[in-house]
Amino acid sequence: MKIFNTMSRQKEEFVPMKEGEYRIYVCGPTVYNYIHVGNARPVCVFDTLRRYLEYRGNRVLYVSNITDIDDKIIKKANEEGVSYDVIARRYEEEYFKDCRGLNVKPATVHPRATEHIEEIQSIIKDLIEKGYAYPAGNGDVYFRSRKDAHYGKLSHQPLEDLESGARIAVGEIKEDPLDFAVWKGSKPGEPAWDSPWGPGRPGWHIECSAMARRHLGDTIDLHCGGVDLVFPHHENEIAQSECANGCTFARYWMHNGFLNIDNHKMSKSLNNFFTVRDVAEQVGYEPIRFFLISGHYRTPINYTKEVIESCKASLERLHTCRDNLDFAIANASGSDTALADRADAAQEKFIAAMDDDLNTADAIAAVFELARDINTLSAASSKETLEKAARVFDELTGVLGLLYNRAKDEVPARVQELAEERAEARKAKDWPRADAIRDELASLGYAVEDTPNGPKIIKK
Numbered sequence: 170m171k172i173f174n175t176m177s178r179q180k181e182e183f184v185p186m187k188e189g190e191y192r193i194y195v196c197g198p199t200v201y202n203y204i205h206v207g208n209a210r211p212v213c214v215f216d217t218l219r220r221y222l223e224y225r226g227n228r229v230l231y232v233s234n235i236t237d238i239d240d241k242i243i244k245k246a247n248e249e250g251v252s253y254d255v256i257a258r259r260y261e262e263e264y265f266k267d268c269r270g271l272n273v274k275p276a277t278v279h280p281r282a283t284e285h286i287e288e289i290q291s292i293i294k295d296l297i298e299k300g301y302a303y304p305a306g307n308g309d310v311y312f313r314s315r316k317d318a319h320y321g322k323l324s325h326q327p328l329e330d331l332e333s334g335a336r337i338a339v340g341e342i343k344e345d346p347l348d349f350a351v352w353k354g355s356k357p358g359e360p361a362w363d364s365p366w367g368p369g370r371p372g373w374h375i376e377c378s379a380m381a382r383r384h385l386g387d388t389i390d391l392h393c394g395g396v397d398l399v400f401p402h403h404e405n406e407i408a409q410s411e412c413a414n415g416c417t418f419a420r421y422w423m424h425n426g427f428l429n430i431d432n433h434k435m436s437k438s439l440n441n442f443f444t445v446r447d448v449a450e451q452v453g454y455e456p457i458r459f460f461l462i463s464g465h466y467r468t469p470i471n472y473t474k475e476v477i478e479s480c481k482a483s484l485e486r487l488h489t490c491r492d493n494l495d496f497a498i499a500n501a502s503g504s505d506t507a508l509a510d511r512a513d514a515a516q517e518k519f520i521a522a523m524d525d526d527l528n529t530a531d532a533i534a535a536v537f538e539l540a541r542d543i544n545t546l547s548a549a550s551s552k553e554t555l556e557k558a559a560r561v562f563d564e565l566t567g568v569l570g571l572l573y574n575r576a577k578d579e580v581p582a583r584v585q586e587l588a589e590e591r592a593e594a595r596k597a598k599d600w601p602r603a604d605a606i607r608d609e610l611a612s613l614g615y616a617v618e619d620t621p622n623g624p625k626i627i628k629k
Contacts, residue, residue: 172423185390193385200235202444205442216271220274231274231277235264252360272458285379301409301412306342314349314408320408324404335347373402388416391421393423463533487571495559516564
């Protein structure tokens with residue numbers, strides 16, 4: 170498999186340190202509100218990567234953190250007059266609810282920042298001892314960005330460009346505007362933990378360095394996230410981790426592209442801000458997942474109502490195909506095996522697409538080609554061939570995390586009896602009786618489709 174490594178800006182063979190085992194860290198949510206559709210893109214994209222690696226026989230150690238202490242969480246807690254952890258736990262559960270709706274597999278570990286204060290302080294102590302960080306005297310501790318000779322290597326920005334955007338905020342005591350906080354001294358009314366530098370809380374970037382080291386080791390195979398995290402978050406993670414650990418932090422970096430709404434950046438001021446929950450209430454979760462993986466992960470995608478409705482319709486075609494395949498298997502009478510070869514070809518195309526930098530767009534196209542072949546060739550196919558097609562179809566859609574809401578409705582006994590009576594009436598050419606039964610079935614919410622393999626009952 171080849172992936173585009175943000176660090177080298179080219180496709181590279183994705184080879185783990187240990188054969189057959191991938192150590193992956195994906196930046197998770199800051200839990201102060203419901204996640205929006207843009208937040209859900211890396212969640213679904215990198216869940217698909219994990220599923221594919223496992224499908225190919227690998228073990229994946231997958232860590233996705235929870236930022237449960239942050240300025241936004243504290244602000245929300247103060248507005249509601251509750252403790253920060255009340256807000257954090259509430260929206261952590263809402264996040265996991267959306268993940269379950271999107272069919273995202275739980276991570277191997279979902280570490281919380283507040284449960285890793287000891288590890289965070291240990292890294293900070295190492296950085297201070299090596300001269301890469303310094304206490305500012307007001308409880309803050311800052312990282313010396315210029316002391317890291319490789320600072321800026323992920324974002325590929327020279328120091329002079331980074332300098333132009335650097336500022337020292339009110340209350341900060343920095344040696345240099347480029348320096349960033351690894352520990353923040355507490356302010357009145359804020360939650361705090363004891364430390365050698367005074368009571369305070371971790372900076373945003375340091376928590377990921379600590380959790381990655383604790384759960385995956387000093388060097389990990391892959392670090393993932395949205396392209397908006399390249400600078401400063403991931404750049405700062407690299408600097409503090411490599412200066413503290415003395416080795417490469419992550420061997421590969423993958424970043425997904427932005428999501429726009431009606432060709433505009435999502436913004437509450439533009440009234441185009443949609444949470445996953447909002448959209449799911451309108452169309453369900455599965456079309457959201459389909460939309461988020463339908464384009465190549467590195468390209469920007471554009472959300473519109475028309476696009477999400479189109480995704481919903483595409484999914485319905487796949488669901489219908491799979492239901493028809495069940496019917497064909499149950500009523501198989503043919504002997505043709507051509508569909509088996511088509512299933513093999515679809516699987517090969519799917520794997521080739523996914524091996525080419527997680528090209529889910531082409532992988533989805535391979536699934537739809539298989540669906541077309543199933544619809545065309547099922548009637549003449551042998552039962553063994555149909556079962557193979559079903560197995561491949563389920564494997565490929567499973568890697569994509571799709572068709573997980575597929576349910577088989579039990580047909581009521583009375584409906585089954587009426588369908589059989591209608592078949593007998595048609596066989597006897599008793600058309601008035603057949604039409605009357607059809608109307609009775611319609612009143613019960615069912616229709617019957619006449620196929621070469623017999624009548625198929627359809628819930629309307």
